[in-house]
Amino acid sequence: MKYNVAIDGPSGAGKSVIALKIAQRFNLTHIDSGAMYRVIALKAVLNNIAFNDEDKLVDLIHNTKIRFSRDKRVFMDEDDVTLKIRQEQISLGASDISKLKEVRRLLVLAQQEMAQAKNCIMEGRDIGTVVLPDAEVKIFLTASVDVRSKRRYFDLLAKGLNADLEQIKKDLILRDHQDSTRIESPLKKAHDAIELDTSHLSIEEVIEAISLIINEKVRKDECHD
Numbered sequence: 001m002k003y004n005v006a007i008d009g010p011s012g013a014g015k016s017v018i019a020l021k022i023a024q025r026f027n028l029t030h031i032d033s034g035a036m037y038r039v040i041a042l043k044a045v046l047n048n049i050a051f052n053d054e055d056k057l058v059d060l061i062h063n064t065k066i067r068f069s070r071d072k073r074v075f076m077d078e079d080d081v082t083l084k085i086r087q088e089q090i091s092l093g094a095s096d097i098s099k100l101k102e103v104r105r106l107l108v109l110a111q112q113e114m115a116q117a118k119n120c121i122m123e124g125r126d127i128g129t130v131v132l133p134d135a136e137v138k139i140f141l142t143a144s145v146d147v148r149s150k151r152r153y154f155d156l157l158a159k160g161l162n163a164d165l166e167q168i169k170k171d172l173i174l175r176d177h178q179d180s181t182r183i184e185s186p187l188k189k190a191h192d193a194i195e196l197d198t199s200h201l202s203i204e205e206v207i208e209a210i211s212l213i214i215n216e217k218v219r220k221d222e223c224h225d
C-alpha cells in the first residue's frame, strides 16, 4: 500500500529527528518543509531582500533550486546550506516569510509535487491541514516550551553552533506566536490528526507510538483492498 505521513507541530517538538527515524524504519522519503522556508530566508539575507518584500521573495523562489540529498543535506542552488539555515536569524526569517500568501502558495505547490508519488513523510506546520489534507497518517507533535527550548539548545551545541538558552526560549515563544496566529495556514492540528505530547517521552517511545499508528492504518487499509 502507498501512503503519506504528515507530521506537524511547533518548533522543537521533535519533528525532524522523529520523521527521519520513521522514514528509515518504513522506507519513506523524508521531506522537511521548514527547510524550504529557511532556504528562501537565507537567500533573502544574502541578497539584501527584506523578509516582508513579497514580490522580491516570489522572484527569488522562482530562481532558486531547493534540493535535499539522500544523506539529508540541504542545497540552495549548488551550495550546501545544511548548517547555515539553522542559525537563529534564519529561523525567525523563515517564520516571517512564511506569513506571505504567495510565498506559501509556491512552496506548498512544490511540496505537493514532491509527495505526489506517495510513500513520503513530510514535516511542517500545515502538512495535515493544507499541503497533504489526504495524508493517510497525520500526527501532531507537541511539547512544553521549556522542553522544546532545551532540545533546541543542545541541538545547536551538538552542531558546534553558538547557543543561549534564554534567547532560544524567547525566540521560540515569538515564533510559536507568529506561526499560530498568522492569517495564511496557521499552525493548527488537523481534525483527523493524532496528537502526541512528547514532553516526557523519549525519542524511542515516540517512534514506537507512531509506528503503531502507521502499522494499524496500513493493515486496516490492506484488509479493505
Ligand code: DC
Pocket: 011, 012, 033, 034, 035, 037, 038, 091, 094, 095, 098, 123, 124, 125, 126, 127, 175, 179
Ligand atoms: O520547522 P522549522 O522550524 O524548520 O520551520 C521554520 C519556519 O518555517 C517556521 O517557523 C514556520 C515556517 N514553516 C511553515 O510556515 N510551514 C511549514 N510547513 C514549515 C515551516
